Amino acid sequence: MADTRHPVGLDIVDKVLGEGFSANFASPEPFVQDAADHLYGEIWSRPGLSIRDRRLLTLGVLAAFGQGDQFALHAAGALKSGDLDADQLHEIVLHLAYYAGSSRGTVLRRAVLDALAQHKAG
Template structure:
């Protein structure tokens, strides 16, 4: 019974790590995405903007790849993402803003080439 419960909900951690890092899987899937991202006080769109801001400011482009694409699925437009990254560049440092914008450009252009 516990196994079927573990399989429900978000599976990004399990998809990334399988049985390699069960703690990371649990906290990513069950706590972060199944609990925190589902809280009603902020929309997923707003949570995406907050997350992108933090990841951009910290220069975490590996995680930013997922979260920029996820923000688009959560209703943030490409123009809004570009504008948010421009705003962030002034507060988080120009290199971080440039790196984040490069990641967004790769996502958008990659999608255009697949279409």
């Protein structure tokens, strides 16, 4: 089954995190391979939710755990794919700050500003 999961997973990685990001999954380490095969090849690719839906859920969880770096990575992927725009990302930060905490909201705001700057730079 891994033979079909891996290419599907790499395709989803590029859809979620940006074209070419799957090159970061070239490592033979089991953790990296399992992320490509299972997380992206089986979970993100399921038909029950769109990638955008899964992205919103992921952003919420990352916010709740204060994972600013991962939040920025997924915000950048949302901008690249067109799933979310700058205004929507700012609204997400505002909304999540009240549920994840204001100090985490500050981290999320910085993550969005970094993702926007990276997206603008190109």
